[in-house]
Amino acid sequence: MALLGFLKKKKPHRACVVGLDGVPYTLVLRLAAEGVMPFLATLVKNGAAQKMKVTLPEISAVSWPSFMTGANPGVHGIFGFTELSPDYKMRFTNFTSLKCPTFWDKLGERGKRSVVINQPGTYPARPIPGALISGFVALELNKSISPIKLLATVRRANYEIDIDTQRCRKDHNQLFLELKRTTEGRRQVIDALWKEEDWDYFQAVITGTDRLQHYLMAAVEDKSHPRHGQAMEYYANIDRFIKEMWERYHASAEVSAEGEGFYLLSDHGFCLIEQEVNINAWLKQEGYLRFENDPPKGYEDITADSRAFALDPGRIYIHQKGKYPRGCVEPGAETDALIKEIGDKLRSLCYYDKNVIEMVRTRDEAYQGPEAKNGPDLVPVGNHGFDLKASLGAKEIFGRSDLTGMHTWDDAFFWSKDPQGPDLVITQLAEIVTKTI
CATH class of the missing domain: 3.30.1360 (Gyrase A; domain 2)
Structure with a gap:
């Protein structure tokens, strides 16, 4: 029996990140305390949920590149969703605008493989050492996937890049239907790639949180709002998603000498618009x-x-x-x-x-x-x-427009098993989340 135990394959040292686009630190604490997100409450109690600042301006087009490169915009070169050419023509920034490597690229130089799902700011997808499915702002599914051989897998999962933002901004019944459907698509793709891909780093981002908070932050904050119950049901679903990812990770990874390798983060905070x-x-x-x-x-x-x-x-x-x-x-x-x-x-x-x-x-x-x-x-x-x-x-x-929620720069959050020191900034995370690999 001792020999069989010796021959049993040891679980690898891995890291897993769940991104919750736009979820503020203050909301994390509130939903945990109120029992809306009971698994998150367990993590908060037994780990370190920290308030985090992000690079400026406090938008996803800038924050996510700052996370995935570990660099400020003065290095990665993206300052907004748009940039102006010298002839006054406005153009949209994308993955080709990035001027420095991501930490997935650097992991690849060490022979490590990454699976990255629904990462904003990575369209059009390019080869990384592993697999990449681009998130917002992605236009065509077949240009959002690398390697392209994964396209059939993604389609079988009924995966959608994003909700129909124009329709859902006006039709909140449709908003909640699409939030549920896209989250389920994420689950199915994660299930497939978790099993099929050989990986050392796994990341999945939920962007529906940002959409809900832009369109219905009033419902998130106000318990008397007619959509408050639906908003809380959505966060409860995300709580189950986090628990599923946690359990998957701990079933497949060894905790390294560097510590726990499971992390949660947002790319900016949120508050009500006046x-x-x-x-x-x-x-x-x-x-x-x-x-x-x-x-x-x-x-x-x-x-x-x-x-x-x-x-x-x-x-x-x-x-x-x-x-x-x-x-x-x-x-x-x-x-x-x-x-x-x-x-x-x-x-x-x-x-x-x-x-x-x-x-x-x-x-x-x-x-x-x-x-x-x-x-x-x-x-x-x-x-x-x-x-x-x-x-x-x-x-x-x-x-005022019909939006009720806005971004904040000083109320993003990061969760890890151990505290990461005071004055946490998003550019520090690339080093933190890869140290266990």
């Missing part, structure tokens, strides 16, 4: 921005005397000579003075008696690295409740 704040409308009102047409057709309508403009979700660029064909602001002292002037004015912006802006970071304060030169000149961050936007056609600075 007002949406349009930065381009503010720049127009203050005389920094004008357009040839009203409403403007696009950024190509920016006039030659415009001194600044904003891209999503409010990052400000100086219309500088030499950088843009019609730029009018001289580099150097003139640019520096304008940056200070705009920053000072934004810091004093109020909605009635409430300060709108929590902080304004300059490029040098927010970013470090070879790509920092391509970042915004100013990054304003709204106080909780003030959701910054960069619509070109907006007439008013303040207003």
Whole structure:
């Protein structure tokens, strides 16, 4: 019997990460305490749930690359969902925009394999050492999968990249149907790839949490809201999902000398919206921005005397000579003075008696690295409740849409068995989640 025990195959040292897009630390603690997510409550009690800050701006297009590279945007080169070319054409960033390797690439250099499912910011999928299924913003399923031989497996699982965001934003009955259906598709793909793939690192991201909180954060926060019960049922389903992943991991992995290798995280926090704040409308009102047409057709309508403009979700660029064909602001002292002037004015912006802006970071304060030169000149961050936007056609600075939830930069969460030290930042996680492999 001793010989048989010796010959029994030892479980490998592995790591497993579950991403919950947009779930705030404060909500984790609340849902655990209220019994909505009982398994998460067990993890919180027996491990370390920590509040975490993210890179700026606090959007998935920036935060997820910061996680998967362990680098700030000044290194990985992605500053938003969009970027502006020198001819004023707006284009969307994607996986090809990333300027440095992911930690899955680095694991591959050590002969380790990763399975990564529904990872935002990885479209179009490219080969990694293992398997990758791209998440939001992915357009075509067959371009979201690497290696492509997994396409049949993914289709058999009835896997969907995302909910129909345009429909579900208006139709909340449909929202809950699609949240349930897409979560089930994730489960089926995980089941298949967990068994079929040889892996050392496994990651699955749930993005439905972000969708629910954008469209119905009021239902999440307000127990009297008619959709509150449905929202709590969804989180209870996610709790079961976390438990399933935990049990799978512990059935297949040995805890290494470096410690437990199971982790939970979000890419930013969330809170209720009081007002949406349009930065381009503010720049127009203050005389920094004008357009040839009203409403403007696009950024190509920016006039030659415009001194600044904003891209999503409010990052400000100086219309500088030499950088843009019609730029009018001289580099150097003139640019520096304008940056200070705009920053000072934004810091004093109020909605009635409430300060709108929590902080304004300059490029040098927010970013470090070879790509920092391509970042915004100013990054304003709204106080909780003030959701910054960069619509070109907006007439008013303040207003409301049908969204009820907004991102926060200082209330993301990370769970691990052991505490990871104070002042945790998302760029630290790449090293933390791979140390057990």
